[in-house]
Amino acid sequence: MILKVLRVQGSxxxxxFADGDYVVVSALPLLFRRPRPGQVIVFHQPGYGQLIKRIASIEPCGKLFVLGxxxxxxxxxxxxxVERRQVEGVVVWGIHRQRK
Amino acid sequence: MFHRIFQVLDRLFHFEVARAHCDIPCGIYDPHQAQVAALTVIRMVDLMTDLVKGAQKDNAEFHNSMSRYIAVKEEHAELCKREVRVIFGDFIKKEHVEKYPELPTLVHKIMQAGSKARQSASREAALDLLAQVNRFAEIFWEIKGIPTKRVKAPYKPEEEIVYPVL
Incomplete structure (x- = not known):
C-alpha cells in the first residue's frame, strides 16, 4: 500500500486525532525503517477491525505495544x-477538522 | 481547508474507517475487557492454588507471590464489575431491557459474582463470574446485530469465551 486515506472514528x-479527522497512511516508511515508539500506526486487530493507535514501546520479541x-x-x-505483520501502515499526514 | 476537501472526497469515494476505540465519550462499547478481567480472576485463583501446593510456604517469596495474586484478583474482579456497569448504564436502553428481560437480573448476578470472586479463592465462583459475563457479552452482541461464537481462550486458564464474529 503506497498511500491510503482513512477516516478516524472514535476518540x-x-x-x-479526533473523531472525523482524516489520516493518510503508508506502508512505505516501514520498508526502510522499523516501527518506532511515538509513531501512529494503522493495524488490523482480530475482533476489532482496523484500528489506529500510537506505538508506546517495542517489546523484546519485536511486537508493538500500542496505546491510545x-x-x-x-x-x-x-x-x-500487536505483531508486525498486523500493521498496515504508518500515519504520514493527519488532516484535522477545525477545532471549535 | 484540507479537511473540507477530504470530506468531499469521502462522500465520493467512501474512505475506510480506522477505529480509535475507547469507552468514554464516543459511544463505542465492548464487553471484552470484562471477559478478560473474569479470565484473569480464574487465572489468579489457579496460581494461588498452585502456590499453596508448592513446597515453600513460610518464606517471604511465598507471601510476596500470594499477595500479588490476591491484589490482581481483587483488581480484576472489580474491573469486571465496572466494565459491565458502564455498558449497562450507558449503552443498554429501555427497549433492550424489554427485549432481553433477563438483563437486570443478569447484571445483578454479575455484581454479586464479582464480589464473591473477591471474597473467596473459589474457582467455582470465578467460573460463575465468567459464565455470567459471557452471557452478558452474547446479549450485547445480539443487540448490535453481530453473531457470536464460543471458543476456548488461547491462553491460560483456557476457559470458554464469547467472541463477536466480525
Missing part, C-alpha cells in the same frame, strides 16, 4: 501487543 487518540491517549482506550492493555 481514543484525542487530542492528536485517553484512559478509556481499548488497546494493547486489552488485546495485548
Amino acid at each position: 481514543s487518540l484525542t487530542p492528536d 491517549s485517553g484512559g478509556g482506550s481499548i488497546d494493547s492493555r486489552t488485546f495485548g501487543p
